[in-house]
Amino acid sequence: MSSSVTDFLATEARFGAHNYAPIGVVLSRGEGVWVWDTEGNRYLDCLSAYSAVNQGHCHPKILAAMVEQAHRLTLTSRAFHNDQLAPFYEEIAALTGSHKVLPMNSGAEAVESAIKSVRKWGYEVKGVPDGQAEIIVCADNFHGRTLGIVGFSTDPETRKHFGPFAPGFKIIPFGNAAALEQAITPTTVAFLVEPIQGEAGVIIPPAGYFTEVRELCTAHNVMLVLDEIQTGLGRTGKLLAEQHEGIEADVTLLGKALSGGFYPVSAVLSNSDVLGTLRPGQHGSTFGGNPLACAVARAAMRVLVEEGMIENAAVQGARFLEGLKDIRANTIRDVRGRGLMLAVELHPEAGPARRYCEALQGKGILAKDTHEHTIRIAPPLVITSDEVDWALEQFATTLTQDFS
Template identity: 95%
Template structure:
């Protein structure tokens, strides 16, 4: 590392809260699937900012939309209408088949908004006694970092010394439809779940799980809330991960790639019953639905479809997954994935996944460890076959490397 890189890291360590443990690289530029550090080294981005840059870094059409809108009008608050919001509603509803849209900023804000909305629906439509609404969630979930959300996390690191927490949540095993059926009561208003558990290590439920979940929620008048903040907008090779089992959620949460990496944008998508209970003054956000966010989101959705990124994710994801499974290394416990949402889980005796990520950095690949022994691999959806093969070659040599 040169002195400038050391200065960057030292300043962060001195002045910043130590709530992250990033890989030791200082990035300064990005284009497509590639990023460059301050020393001019190029890396294949295999994290995509946790799926926020599905469309690739600095996509020129999204950039153009952002610059054009920034010259005209950036923020009005929802005290007034703006000329981008209605178009955003029309386009995201047409793309996803939704009936109502609530625009917010971050993914966690979308989750909190959904929790408030389904509780309100439960009291005013389903008839749950006031203060008794229950939401079922899954163990090893990740829905964000706000106080309300970490209260129903099962990860001790996110919970310890942050309580007391709000009641009203029941935790069950992920991928177990029988556990859901047993947990539902007359006061259950929603089941909040990720189609694939991303932060837990790309955990994919058994085939047929969500078909059964949909049946149970319908039969018991429970809102199925799918957190598609990481899985949505093409990441798994479909527009939404729910499409792999041909179901429809009652409430869908989108974020991250909804802005193509340019600006915080999220959305709660719902049927009329849930979001239809909200009245003026009962929920809001200063920046939610602002014209700059809407213009960026419109361009981000448009390029996903027009440039065939979703179909490319399916093709290249299958190629990547097959290539990872072909690696013969004693370090590998399991390879799993759907589309370009992939993971390599290592045997515990192979050591922490982080050291493999650090070796990959030296080979020109940026990936990130999760849950000690898992390497997440999630490049932008614009990756090519040649780039997949280039990455596989370097991943294979890293996973077969002797660290003893």
């Protein structure tokens, strides 16, 4: 490492809370699928900031919208109207088929907002006795880092010494519709679930699972809340991952790529039954729905559709998945994915996935390990066939490498 990189890392270690363990690279610039470090080395980004940069780094049209709006008006709070909020509502509703929109900032805020909203719906519409509303979630879920959310996580690292936690959540296995049916009671107000479990290692449920889930939620008057913060906006080769089984959630959560990586923007999308229970003063956010956020999100959605990024994710994702499956390496236990949301799971005896990610860095690929033995692969949706093929060469070399 050069002294400059060493200095950056030392300063971070000195002043920053040690709640992350990043790969040892200091990035300074990005364009499309590529990022450059402070020494000028170029890398293919295979993480996309956990799918926040679906549209590619520094997309020029999103950047132009951000700069233009920043010159005009950035923040009013929701104490006043602004001229970007109504068009944002209209455009995201038209894109997703939603009836009501609640704008927030981070994905975790969208999740928390949904939890509050479905509980309120449960008491005021479904008739659940006050204080008894229950939400069903899945084991190995990841919905964010707030106190409310980590309270129903099954990852001990996210929970240890952060309690006590709020009650009202029931945990069931992911991908098991029978377990959901058994868990539902008259006080169940919602089932909160990721269409594909990203942080758990890109875990894809069995075919037909969400069709059954939708039927069960409808039959028992339970709100189906799909956390599409990572899977949504083209990542899986469809606008929303729910479309792979032709279902519609009652509540859909979007974030990350909703701004193309320029700004924290999230949204709760639902119907009048759920979001219609909120009254002035009962929920809000100083920055939620601000004009800068809305202008950026409008541009981010527009380029996603106009530039065919969703279709490209389907084509290139299939190419990438097939190429990964063709790699003959004793280290590989499983390869899975949908669209450009992919994972290579290694045999435990191959050692931690972290060292493979560090080896990939040396070959110009930035990827991230999760759950010790899995490499997550999620490049921006603007990746080309040539770039996929080049990346596959680097993965093949690395995964067959002898680390002994």
